[in-house]
Amino acid sequence: MSGNYHQERSRLIQQHKEExxxxxxxxxxxxxxxxxxxxxxxxxxxxRHQEEMKEFETKYGNEEEKVKKGNKPVALSSSSKEAEGCNSGKTVLYEERQWNSxxxxxxxxxxxLRGLNSKGGKEDLVTxxxxxxxxxxxxxxxxxxGEQKGMEVVKSRDKSSGNLESSSIKGFTVVSSTNKFAPPEINYSEAGGTGRRKGRSQNRKIDHRKNVKPGHNSWAAFCARNDIPRKNTGLNIHEDLNSExxxxxxxxxxxxxxxxxHSENDSIESDENELSGSESEDIDxxxxxxxxxxxxxxxKVLEKMFSSITISEKKNGxxxxxxxxxLxxxxxxxxxxxxxxxxxxxxWLSCQSKTVLTYDEHNQLVFPPGHKIPDSKNNKKDDAYYVDSLSEQEEKKNSDDDDFFI
Structure with a gap:
């Protein structure tokens, strides 16, 4: 029964622990x-766990007392020994805490403090x-x-040394283990009710740019401090002048x-000079x-045009x-x-280079590049500054001689 007792008891405690x-x-x-x-x-x-443990103990009867006869709490410090000496013959109760935390x-x-084995991992100690x-x-x-009324309660109040102090409150002895590992008391009211420690906000980064006055570092303020004339000053003054x-x-x-x-009947050269002068002044x-x-x-369009026309059009223009x-x-x-x-x-056509096209101004014909335009005699004779060559004069004489013999 003792083996079953320990197995069932450990299983029940493990369930309580997990929950x-x-x-x-x-x-x-x-x-x-x-x-x-x-x-x-x-x-x-x-x-609920306490009630389940009570039911478990009543079920197994007094077997627990037989098993746990030799278990006695072992005190570490001299103060705890004195507490045990003064409370000899009384049941010692230790404080229950949240062991997982x-x-x-x-x-x-x-x-x-409880006389248990302190070796092993964290889970072993918790169990x-x-x-x-x-x-x-x-x-x-x-x-x-009736027996609990005469008992004394022992609690520790000295957090630095962990010494025990006894007081009769509930009629039984309680050993509390509050020591130097306990968290310090914090007055959260000093932090303005925010739940944070006082002075925690001092570690935050401060943005000094928020303290600068608006417009202090602007270009207008810099020009005003150093007497620098701005680029757009005086626009309102000269608006009327610009409109005029x-x-x-x-x-x-x-x-x-x-x-x-009125000057459309002038020569092409004068027109080109005027255009070049106006373009340089008005055009961006x-x-x-x-x-x-x-x-x-x-x-490129003209090149494509000459490549797509027929041979007769290339010859005749x-x-x-x-x-x-x-087009x-x-x-x-x-x-x-x-x-x-x-x-x-x-x-536009007359201004194109000879590598692009050949333009006949007299007949107003457009030829592909490289085409040679024949010079007609009538055109030369119409020119006031044209002088006949010696070969043409000899041909006239020969024709006159032929007429004479006829």
């Missing part, structure tokens, strides 16, 4: 109302203390209440457009860059009126010579 451990784990993770609920569950579980060093001290407290409760339940100058520029552009309309760099890109694209049709055939829509910086289509 309390799970509840304590939930208490640590919860807060507020949930934490209070789990604390109530813990108290209820402890009461203690460290290994604290558990070793508790085991030594020994659970078994010891259960035995202690079973002994207390068997003592009649813009009106004058518009009037000048209108007059210039009228002059250009961005617009010039766009114009150059358009010109490069149209050069394309008329000036046919160029727009060829639309190559999906070039809304083409305007003004976008390229030229006034007319003829001007």
């Amino acid at each position: 309390i451990k799970s509840i304590e784990k939930e208490i640590k993770s919860k807060r507020g109302v949930l934490k209070e609920q789990y604390q109530r569950h813990l108290e209820e579980a402890q009461k 203690l460290s290994k060093s604290e558990l070793e001290i508790e085991c030594k 020994r203390l659970f078994i010891f407290t259960a035995d202690q409760k079973s002994k207390l339940s068997k003592i009649p209440q 100058s813009s009106d004058d520029e518009k009037n000048e552009e209108e007059e210039q457009s009228l002059k250009d309309s 760099e961005e617009e010039l860059a766009r114009r150059n890109k358009r010109r490069a694209v149209m050069v 394309l008329k000036l009126s046919e160029i727009e049709g060829q 639309t055939r190559l999906n070039v829509k809304n083409f305007k010579p003004e976008l390229l910086g030229y006034k007319s289509l003829e001007e």
Whole structure:
């Protein structure tokens, strides 16, 4: 029976231990109302465990007394020996604590105080203390209440040395093991009711930029301190002048457009000089860059056009009126010579280099690059500055001689 007694008792204590451990784990993770609920569950579980142990002891009878006759608490310090001497013949009760929440060093001290083996791991020490407290409760339940009135309570109040002090409160002796490992008392009211220790916020990093006045480090403040004139000062003063100058520029552009309309009959060279002068004054760099890109694209279009026309068109040339049709055939829509910086289509074609095309200004024909335009005699004779060569004069004489002999 003794073997079954110890097995059943250890199994029951292990169940109680696991249940309390799970509840304590939930208490640590919860807060507020949930934490209070789990604390109530813990108290209820402890009461239930006491009742189960009582039922277990009544079931096995007085076997526990036979087994536990030799177990007597061993005191460590001289003060504890004095407490035992003064309380000889009385039952000594040790304080019950939450063993799972203690460290290994604290558990070793508790085991030594109760005369238990302090060697082994943390789980072994916890199981020994659970078994010891259960035995202690079973002994207390068997003592009649009349005998408990004359007992004394022994509790420790000196936290630095762990000395024991006795007082008669409940009629039995209690040995408390509060020592230097107990947490210090903290006055949380000094921290403003936040639940934190006083002075904890001193370790936080301080942002000194918040103390700087607004606009103190701005560019405007820097210019004002060092008497530096700002870039945009005086804009409101000269608004009227800018508006007047813009009106004058518009009037000048209108007059210039009228002059250009009157000077359309001038030579091409004078027109090019005027265009170059106006472009350098009025056109921005961005617009010039766009114009150059358009010109490069149209050069590629002309190359594609000459590669796609027939052989007869290459020999006879394309008329000036046919160029727009060829461009639309190559999906070039809304083409305007003004976008390229030229006034007319003829001007654009005449300004192209010979590597791109060959343009016959007299007949207004466009040929592929490398085509040679023949010079007609009639064209030369129409020129006022044309002088006949010696070969042509000899041909005239020969023709006159032939007529004479006829």
